[in-house]
Amino acid sequence: LRATPLAAAMLVLAPLCWTFGSQWSRHLPLPPGLMGSAAEMLTGGGVLLLLSLLMGERWGAPSAASLWALAYLTVFGSLLAYSAYMYLVAHTRPALATSYAYVNPVVAVALGVGLGGERLGALGWAALGVILTGVLLVVWPQRAPTAGPATDPAIGEGA
Incomplete structure (x- = not known):
């Protein structure tokens, strides 16, 4: 990050932009259902395609592994x-909607251990436990606040 300050700034800016876009999308006139997601993904893909052309990205023939990765993604x-x-x-509180950010690393590590033959030490397993506990606390049902004892305004303090 010291060698490329612009990259460091982008790493900080990216999640802020994601949060802004997620909250802004609640107020945009998007098509209903899956078409809303499709419209957003097509727009994002078009912008990235345009940026790749403007930045002079090199296009080559993809390998079989990269095509499988593309299909999976x-x-x-x-x-x-x-x-x-x-x-x-669109339908839940922001804390629950953004819990994906905690679940994704757990899924990635599980896939790496299960399918990629990666090894995870005791500290890694402990970290996954902390992450899952945090997700559990976020999705735990919230209770509505209970009202205190009802008071009758007609009865004064001296009664």
């Missing part, structure tokens, strides 16, 4: 996960 990362996220943004 298209189905699970976009169609399922992003659509579920947009549903949560």
Whole structure:
């Protein structure tokens, strides 16, 4: 990060932009249902395509592994996960909608351990436990505040 301050600034700016966009999307006239998610993803893809052309990105023939990765991200990362996220943004409180940020690393580590043959030490398992506990606390049902004893304004303090 010391070598590229612009990259460091972008790392700070990216989650702020994501939060702003997520909250702003509640007030935009998007198509209902999955078409709203599709409109957002197509717009984002178009902007990234334009930026790649403007920045002179090199396009080459993709490998089989990269095509499989693209298929996985298209189905699970976009169609399922992003659509579920947009549903949560529209129908739940922000703390619950953004809990994906805590769940995603757990899923990534589980996939790495289960499918990628990665090893996780005791500290890593403890960290996953802390993350899952935090997610559990966020999604725990909230109770409505209970009212105190009813008082009759007609009865004075001296009665």
